[in-house]
Amino acid sequence: MTPAARLQAALDLMHEVDSVARPADAVVSAWFRARRYIGDEDRGHISDLLYALLRHHARVGWWLAKHGRKDVPRNRLLAWLALDGGNIFGGKTPGGNTRGQIHGLFNGGKFAPAVLMDHERALLVKLQGCPIDHPAMPDEVRFECPSWAVEPLRRRFDEAFAREMAALLAAAPLDLRVNPVKSTREAVLSALRDLGLPAEASRMAPYGIRVKGRLSLASLPMLKSGEVEIQDEGSQLVAMLVDARPGERVVDFCAGAGGKTLAIAAQMANKGHVIACDVLDSRLKRAAERFRRAGLHNIETRLLASETDRWVKRHKGGFDRVLVDAPCSGTGTWRRNPDARWRVLGLGLENLLPLQASILASAARLVKPGGRLVYATCSMLAEENEAQVAAFLAAHPAFHVVPLREAAPQLAESAHPDYLSLTPARHDTDGFFAAVLQREAAPSPE
Structure with a gap:
């Protein structure tokens, strides 16, 4: 042309x-x-x-x-x-x-x-x-930030506000996650270099690869074969915090198109049982195709009518690990999805916050005594992150925070002592938040 x-x-x-x-x-x-x-x-x-x-x-x-x-x-x-x-x-x-x-x-x-x-x-x-x-x-124009988000983000970042906003204006990198059921990071790196593509191991994610420069995804045969998936390094780290083990029972409560479900199932070496839940059937159908391509057979999809679907009550206390990747404002993904800044914010923040709280409380019922609940968003707003966790803990004393230094010592540089807190300026990932919460173990019989 x-x-x-x-x-x-x-x-x-x-x-x-x-x-x-x-x-x-x-x-x-x-x-x-x-x-x-x-x-x-x-x-x-x-x-x-x-x-x-x-x-x-x-x-x-x-x-x-x-x-x-x-x-x-x-x-x-x-x-x-x-x-x-x-x-x-x-x-x-x-x-x-x-x-x-x-x-x-x-x-x-x-x-x-x-x-x-x-x-x-x-x-x-x-x-x-x-x-x-x-x-x-004005700031909302110079930083390409919608007016509703300026003050919450300014409170969140304080003196780092301008630097974080500038980082959100850059183009997002292309990150891949190697599927360990089908390949290794070393083998995929070698294959990418054979294709003439500059690639390097991700700094934090153990199965991550960052590919530099412009390329057509059609030129990646390992994507079609299921050896790799496209997934931001931050998203990979959220899935890693679930710490799912082979043979366990796990729920991805807001699975969407299944990116984190895939990472969790691969952690489990195709053993155990993962249930990918969502309220949209179209998302689950797309996810199921990705699961098949990846060669993962330990995943079941489950369509829910809402976060309080009767299925939750029937499976109360039945799972070792539950991930809640809650619907959110998506402020952490703005460099990847720049148009999202200006689209109408779905339910609006005033309705998102109570929905997040309801989803977290409902999903918590699935966690067995001694089990782990991970709450995550791709938002950088404290209202959707730390404040939600604090409110949940106040209402659910059976749960406590597992500090990040214990849950994932290798991620201690995340800038928060208790939670995973990633930003584009500090970590060159999408903005992500994750809190690892554990339910008290059942008392020993006397």
């Missing part, structure tokens, strides 16, 4: 993302599946441009508003190219692309964007050479 055709494709994709109420990654995946004729290199350029625009959504919108322009995909793209969009032809031009370059791309040719109109040329003149950041921008 020509640079102009890539721009038009990115514009079409931006319109698609704007027009549907689905996460951008799902929209992008479906859009490219319907256009298999687009090659891997072109897909990479188009995706990079789209995600750059998503990561700069508030700042580009601020510049458009400053000059009285509508915040629509074409204006967004023009502003980005003029402000600080990088050179569409490769390399980096300070202050963005030249007006001549942009005029040449918007040439009205076949597969190219329509020719610029007079008011669009005027916008380029106003924006050319301006930096993407401006001193007059």
